[in-house]
Amino acid sequence: MITDPITIGQNLYRARTLRDKSMDQLVEDTGNRVSKATIAKIEAGLVMPREKTLKLLEEALELRPDYLYKPIMVNAKVSGMIRSRSELSERQTNLIAEGVNQQMQDYRQLEMMLLEYKDFQPAFDLMPVCNEQESEDAADIWRSSWRLGEGPLPGITALLEERHLRICELNLVPELDGLTASLGPGEPVIVLNSTINAERKRFTMLSQLAGLLLHFPESMKSSDRERMCMRFAGAALMPEKALVQLIGKKRESLYLSEVIDLRNGWGISLGAVMRRMLELKIIGQPIYTQFKNTLQDNPLENGLGAYPGIEKPLRFHRLVLQALSRNIITRSLAAELLQCRQSDLQHEILFTHSQPITN
Numbered sequence: 001m002i003t004d005p006i007t008i009g010q011n012l013y014r015a016r017t018l019r020d021k022s023m024d025q026l027v028e029d030t031g032n033r034v035s036k037a038t039i040a041k042i043e044a045g046l047v048m049p050r051e052k053t054l055k056l057l058e059e060a061l062e063l064r065p066d067y068l069y070k071p072i073m074v075n076a077k078v079s080g081m082i083r084s085r086s087e088l089s090e091r092q093t094n095l096i097a098e099g100v101n102q103q104m105q106d107y108r109q110l111e112m113m114l115l116e117y118k119d120f121q122p123a124f125d126l127m128p129v130c131n132e133q134e135s136e137d138a139a140d141i142w143r144s145s146w147r148l149g150e151g152p153l154p155g156i157t158a159l160l161e162e163r164h165l166r167i168c169e170l171n172l173v174p175e176l177d178g179l180t181a182s183l184g185p186g187e188p189v190i191v192l193n194s195t196i197n198a199e200r201k202r203f204t205m206l207s208q209l210a211g212l213l214l215h216f217p218e219s220m221k222s223s224d225r226e227r228m229c230m231r232f233a234g235a236a237l238m239p240e241k242a243l244v245q246l247i248g249k250k251r252e253s254l255y256l257s258e259v260i261d262l263r264n265g266w267g268i269s270l271g272a273v274m275r276r277m278l279e280l281k282i283i284g285q286p287i288y289t290q291f292k293n294t295l296q297d298n299p300l301e302n303g304l305g306a307y308p309g310i311e312k313p314l315r316f317h318r319l320v321l322q323a324l325s326r327n328i329i330t331r332s333l334a335a336e337l338l339q340c341r342q343s344d345l346q347h348e349i350l351f352t353h354s355q356p357i358t359n
Helices: 005-018 023-029 036-043 051-061 090-113 132-145 156-162 198-213 222-237 240-247 256-266 270-279 285-294 315-325 331-337
Strands: 077-084 166-170 176-182 188-193
Touching: 005 036, 005 051, 005 090, 023 036, 023 051, 036 051, 077 090, 077 198, 077 222, 090 166, 090 176, 090 188, 090 315, 132 198, 132 222, 156 166, 156 198, 176 198, 188 198, 198 222, 222 270, 240 256, 240 270, 256 270, 270 285, 315 331
Parallel strands: 166 188
Antiparallel strands: 077 176, 176 188
């Protein structure tokens, strides 16, 4: 077991940050049995805390017994475009980074133990993009390179995880849709708000993917880069050729039911569909403005269809079960990693003690 005071201090700081607690709040949660000065010294790695002190801190922060001793394997940094309905504060950004660290620490460790660690594989060089049409073209190239055809994409989370792109769901900042963090070269992590619907997750993942695949001129403003990434995401979800076949090249009027059908079938929000049609000049600004006014009191598009597919990262779950099946980890640790009770794992390992299937 690690007895390095620096490691313990870093882990304590991360746990306290993730739980959004000040040192004063942590002191209070220990029943004032650990002083603020002691916590500050521990976090700075200046002292090796007594076992009794560590137990009080673990209980106050609701940590598993080995948490503070684990070696630091990841140090996430927010590195890409942020999709948020309001600007994130430094505190919120740090909170998200620590949430990624906590999830990716176990993720990376399992990958190493199972020899499953691999860098993200985009399968082609960065595509230079200077304008929206080039973003549109880049989305077509991406679909072609990954052999995705021109139809609806059934599962974007699974598609990206197959390419070893790590995806992390958090529920820490309500305003956030998603962002990209980095664990190091070749190790991007797409971070999603676990509470948003599937359509928004899909668009967010593809706009973040665009930030990894596209190469912009150094002089391009961040707002323009974001617009290019959003154009890529829209075109990736709903290629121009497919949309024109379904809707036509030019529409003077449009029924809401038509747009809902596209949302249900293609996994793209009503707002993103309408934006696509405006970008491609299928509709004009008056129709788009009328649509925006209609939904101004319903920004989440509730009651207007819904994509039936599920977008949820599952690779970490599979790694845990694989490690359990190979006796690399215990059932109690597997339940801890999956944040469930041991009894809830029963249906997952139903065939563990059954006879092998043979021809």
